[in-house]
Amino acid sequence: MRQRRPGAARENLAGWLFVAPVVVILTLFMLAPILMAMWVSLTDWNGQGSPFRASVPFVGFDNYTRLFTEEGLARQDFMTSVRNNIYYVAIVVPAQTVLALGLALVVNNRLLRGRTFFRAAFFFPSVTSSVAISVVFLFVFANSGTLNGLLSLFGIDGPQWFADSRGVLHLLLGGVGLVDPDAPPEALTSGGPFGLSWWEWLSGPSVAMMTIIVLVVWTTSGTFMLMFLAALQDIPVTLEEAAMLDGAGRRGVFRHVTLPLLKPTLFLVLTLGLIATWQVFDQVYVMSQGNPAKTTLTPAFLSYREAFRGFEYGTGTAISFVLFFIIVVLTLLQRWVMRDRRS
Known part of the structure; x- marks a missing residue:
C-alpha cells in the first residue's frame, strides 16, 4: 500500500488556500450567473423581483x-x-484571417x-474603441x-448604406440578369426551413451589413496580424533558406514550409475569429x-x-444559450477539420 509522504496533507491544504480566492471569485461572478441564467431560460420571468420566487412561471423548454x-415572430x-x-461569419472570418496573414x-x-x-499603424485600429470607430x-x-462624396466625383451615385x-447576392444575380430581385422565382418564395423562404435564406448579407463587415475586418486584422507575426518570427530562417537551396521558390516555401508551421496559430486565429x-x-x-x-x-x-427592451428575459437567455451551443459545436467541428491526420 502506497504511504503518504510526510507533510503532503499540509501542502494540499496550503495549495487549496492559495487557489481558494480564485475559486470563490469564479463561482460568484461566473458560475453562479451562468446557473441563474440557465434557470431564467426555463421561466417566464419579466425582470421584476427575484427569478427564484414561487410566483415566477416555470415554462420548461418552451422558450427554446x-x-x-412554433410559428410566430x-x-x-x-x-x-x-x-x-451566418453570412457575417462566412465573410469576416476568412477575410480577416487572410488580411492578417498578408x-x-x-x-x-x-x-x-x-x-x-x-506594425503600429496596422495594429492601431484594434486598440481603438469599437464604439468610437463605429x-x-x-x-x-x-x-x-x-x-458617397468621393463616389460622386466619378459620377457614381452611392447607395444609402x-x-x-x-x-x-440578390443584387449580383440581378446585375447579371439571372433573376429579378423585385420578382423572385415562385419556387424560392413559396417555402423554406424555420419560417423563412429559400429566397430569404439565399439573400446574402445586406448592403448595411456589408458596411459593418468592412469595419470589423479592418479593426480586427491588426490583432491577428501580431499573432501571425510572432509565429513567423519563430520559424527558423535556416529552414526557409534550406528549402530555397533545394529548388523551392517563394510560393513553394510558403506553401510547404511556412503554412504547415503556422497551423497552430492559424487554428487559434480561426477559433478566436469564429467566437x-x-x-x-x-x-x-x-x-x-x-x-x-x-x-x-x-x-x-x-x-x-x-x-x-422587451422584458422577455426567458427568451433572451434562451437565445444566449443556443448561441453558446452553436459556438461550441462549430469550434469542435473546426478542431476536427484542422486536426493533425498523421497521428
Whole structure:
C-alpha cells in the first residue's frame, strides 16, 4: 500500500488556500450567473423581483421550442438573426484571417523600411474603441458622407448604406440578369426551413451589413496580424533558406514550409475569429440597431433586445444559450477539420 509522504496533507491544504480566492471569485461572478441564467431560460420571468420566487412561471423548454418549432415572430426574428450571422461569419472570418496573414508577411519582411511604424499603424485600429470607430464609420458611410462624396466625383451615385436592406447576392444575380430581385422565382418564395423562404435564406448579407463587415475586418486584422507575426518570427530562417537551396521558390516555401508551421496559430486565429463573430454586438448596437428591415440583426443583439427592451428575459437567455451551443459545436467541428491526420 502506497504511504503518504510526510507533510503532503499540509501542502494540499496550503495549495487549496492559495487557489481558494480564485475559486470563490469564479463561482460568484461566473458560475453562479451562468446557473441563474440557465434557470431564467426555463421561466417566464419579466425582470421584476427575484427569478427564484414561487410566483415566477416555470415554462420548461418552451422558450427554446418557440425559437425553432412554433410559428410566430420569435422564431422569425431568431432565424433572421441566424441567417444574418451566418453570412457575417462566412465573410469576416476568412477575410480577416487572410488580411492578417498578408499584413504579417509584409511587416515581417527584413527588407521593409519602417517596419515598426507599419506594425503600429496596422495594429492601431484594434486598440481603438469599437464604439468610437463605429461612430466615425456612421459619418463616413452617411448618405452625404465622405464615401458617397468621393463616389460622386466619378459620377457614381452611392447607395444609402445604412438604409439599404437589399441582399448583395440578390443584387449580383440581378446585375447579371439571372433573376429579378423585385420578382423572385415562385419556387424560392413559396417555402423554406424555420419560417423563412429559400429566397430569404439565399439573400446574402445586406448592403448595411456589408458596411459593418468592412469595419470589423479592418479593426480586427491588426490583432491577428501580431499573432501571425510572432509565429513567423519563430520559424527558423535556416529552414526557409534550406528549402530555397533545394529548388523551392517563394510560393513553394510558403506553401510547404511556412503554412504547415503556422497551423497552430492559424487554428487559434480561426477559433478566436469564429467566437468573436458569433458574438458581434457593439457595432450592431451603435450603427444599426438591427435595421434596416432586420438585415443587421444578430443573435447577440436579439438576446439583448428581448431581455432588456422587451422584458422577455426567458427568451433572451434562451437565445444566449443556443448561441453558446452553436459556438461550441462549430469550434469542435473546426478542431476536427484542422486536426493533425498523421497521428
